[in-house]
Amino acid sequence: MNKMKKVILLLLMISVALQAVEPKRIILNLTETPESSMAVTFRFYEEIDTAYVHYVENADDVKLHLRGDTLKVVPEIAYTDTTNEVAQYACSAILKDLEINTNYAYRVGDGKNWSPWYTFTTAEKGKKDFTMVYLGDPQWGYKTYLPRLYDEAIKTVPDAALWYVAGDLVDYPYEDWQWDAYFEGAQKVFANYPHIMAVGNHAYLWAYRDHRDKLPPTWQPHVTQPENGPEGLEETCYYVDYQGVRFIILNGNERLEEQSEWLKKVLKKNKNRWTIVGIHQGFYPCGWERDYPNYRALFMPLFEKYGVQLVLQGHDHAYTRTYPLKQGEIMDDPSKGVNYVISVSGAKQYPIKSKFDSLYVTKGEEGQQYFQTIDFSKDSLVYKSYTATGKCHDKLVIKK
Ligand SMILES: [Fe+2]
Ligand SMILES: [Fe+2]
Helix, strand or coil: CCHHHHHHHHHHHHHHHHCCCCEEEEEEECCCCCCCCEEEEEEECCCCCCEEEEEEECCCCCCHHHCCEEEEECCEEECCCCCCCCCEEEEEEEECCCCCCCEEEEEEECCCCECCCEEEECCCCCCCCEEEEEECECECCCCCCHHHHHHHHHHHCCCCCEEEECCCCECCCCCHHHHHHHHHHHHHHHHHCCEEECCCHHHHCCCCHHHCCCCCCCCHHHCCCCCCCCCCCCCCCEEEEECCEEEEECCCCCCHHHHHHHHHHHHHCCCCCEEEEECCCCCCCCECCCCCHHHHHHHHHHHHHCCCCEEEECCCCCCEEECCEECCEECCCHHHCEEEEECECCCCCCCECCCCHHHEEEECCCCCCEEEEEEECCCEEEEEEEECCCCEEEEEEEEC
16 A cells, blocks of 8 residues: 555545434334333434433523433334445434423434434323324425425424325335435424324335335334224334324325224223324326225225324325315215315325316315415314415314
């Protein structure tokens, strides 16, 4: 090795040594007990043995780092992808025994190097009003078009209690740069608002075609979601009760019959005042003349029998909302049927092409991004959909 090469190698080694460890892909997820716990997921691109979540009741002073509790996490090597050969160290933590309806500051790190302080608020106990955000597929435009939508949603409902994303978070899960870009573009949103995520068909796309019926190992290291669904569908099929609203998230990609059996039980024992279903695939799809009659047969009779008010979907990269429907018929009052919405948040867009045109009360315009807000209160549910510049283009009120 000549002298010049030795110097370059030495400089490279020094720069690697000096590189600070930095936690990445930080996200909050709701747990089954949102009034007393919170899930935090993050990872490092550097090898580390032990990670920490440091959390403390939020306050205005700059001595947070001297107070609070620390939860130790053992990182696991995360399967990455075909584009990045460096191992990554994924951390999944559930903060427990938190105070009800309390604002916390938290940070994650290796004990020396920390993320910024982020915040979250635990849920109230019982049935209390709140607002949420719902997004359709992100999938394209992670650091270009999506951040402006997040900013507009935060401006519209800064105090949203939770955000729900209807799947297809990234286009190709085996391309690790996509996860990297998705989390980077959404970092503040993910770190400050607890999320519930549905799993889309793109999460199942894998470099090897014969693996497409099985969830690849890139989903679970990115989220920490409830495991109260059917066995084998942990973190993709589950429910969360939040201040009087039951959110049931279905995995529209596999084992639908089992989920239908499970759904029946979850709907039967439900004392919440509102019931919302989230699933990636649409029951009345609006793109490519797609149709999934088996989904309707398996799930819709249950939605109708047990009074699900809203079904929040993605997959079609366009916006449609149906009339309230019961047994395929249009009802005259939104509370008398099930209301099915399909929306899109990212830059990937499809034209509306559907055999269900007559069932849509509202259709979006091609090439538009949307975000939705839902206000839950005792007597009414107010749903609104907005464009990227904050124009409200659709509104639905469901009265009790
Ligand atoms: Fe999809
Ligand atoms: Fe999609």
